[in-house]
Amino acid sequence: MSKTHQNNSSTFLIVDQSAKLSYVELVLSPTNFRQSLDYITPNSFRLLSELTVANILLSSSLKFKGSVILQIHGKGMVSLAVSECNNAGEFRSIIKENQNNNPKNKNYSYSFKDLVEPDGGGLFVASIKPHNESMSTYQGIVQINKHGVDCSLEHYLNKSEQVKSWLKIFINDDIAKGILLQALPGDSFQEKYCDWELLTHGLEQIDTSEIIQNNLDDFILKKYINEKLIRTKNFCPIFRCTCQREKIIASINQFSEPELLNERQKRTKLEVICEYCGTVFLIAPEELDNST
Numbered sequence: 001m002s003k004t005h006q007n008n009s010s011t012f013l014i015v016d017q018s019a020k021l022s023y024v025e026l027v028l029s030p031t032n033f034r035q036s037l038d039y040i041t042p043n044s045f046r047l048l049s050e051l052t053v054a055n056i057l058l059s060s061s062l063k064f065k066g067s068v069i070l071q072i073h074g075k076g077m078v079s080l081a082v083s084e085c086n087n088a089g090e091f092r093s094i095i096k097e098n099q100n101n102n103p104k105n106k107n108y109s110y111s112f113k114d115l116v117e118p119d120g121g122g123l124f125v126a127s128i129k130p131h132n133e134s135m136s137t138y139q140g141i142v143q144i145n146k147h148g149v150d151c152s153l154e155h156y157l158n159k160s161e162q163v164k165s166w167l168k169i170f171i172n173d174d175i176a177k178g179i180l181l182q183a184l185p186g187d188s189f190q191e192k193y194c195d196w197e198l199l200t201h202g203l204e205q206i207d208t209s210e211i212i213q214n215n216l217d218d219f220i221l222k223k224y225i226n227e228k229l230i231r232t233k234n235f236c237p238i239f240r241c242t243c244q245r246e247k248i249i250a251s252i253n254q255f256s257e258p259e260l261l262n263e264r265q266k267r268t269k270l271e272v273i274c275e276y277c278g279t280v281f282l283i284a285p286e287e288l289d290n291s292t
Helices: 041-060 112-114 148-159 194-205 208-213 216-223 244-256 263-267 285-291
Strands: 008-014 019-026 066-073 078-086 090-097 123-129 138-143 167-172 175-183 229-235 268-274 280-283
Touching: 019 041, 019 123, 019 194, 019 216, 019 229, 041 066, 041 078, 041 090, 041 148, 041 167, 041 175, 078 112, 090 138, 123 167, 138 148, 148 167, 167 194, 167 208, 167 263, 175 194, 175 208, 208 216, 244 268, 244 280, 244 285, 280 285
Parallel strands: none
Antiparallel strands: 008 019, 008 229, 019 175, 066 078, 066 123, 078 090, 123 138, 167 175, 268 280
């Protein structure tokens, strides 16, 4: 395999088993994650990487123009992790650490449970937001599964969405990968329940090193060479922030009244920094006045 990694994602239809298989390969670089590692621990960055891969996998299933937003509300070292990805694979992600619960050893490999719910109570939230404003936003909330991001999302899909799913995320120092297997709706699959068990058993037998060291596209095509695989989607996930000056002004107006600004604030531009991409917006007081 080439030493040069690149972002990639594909979805295949497994015809005879009435299932679909999606994968994601995401490079762990500043190009894809604008949140500086100088300000978050390696543990938090690992968690953010896993959440982003899971979100790209889920958004690849969207059949309309829209976005999937995944959130983890934690009560441990991490208080919030958010990833947003649209149907075209454009994503942005951020994580917030609990300043009152900083790890004693930042280089120690803490478990998922330590990071988000050491004493329980963490929440996993999934939202599907159509770009068409006439369509309503869907939101599902489940308790966090202490075993990790992939187990939490798999639990959400199986229990809340009632979509038979298998999800696994693999990560090393410079790349994160994920595989999502989902049964397609219909009576035909119920007759082939054993095929689902065979499919998941086969995936679980794959060694992590095989996933990390190989190009997943080549690996999957070779593994299922005797299956009828039909590629239904292929794209390269890319970081793209949706922050806009107009949105920021609208948010400021929503949460604060311009007439309540003190005299100094009325003469000084407000500095607003997008937490996703780091873009700095200088908002003049007259812009707030003109928007009301």
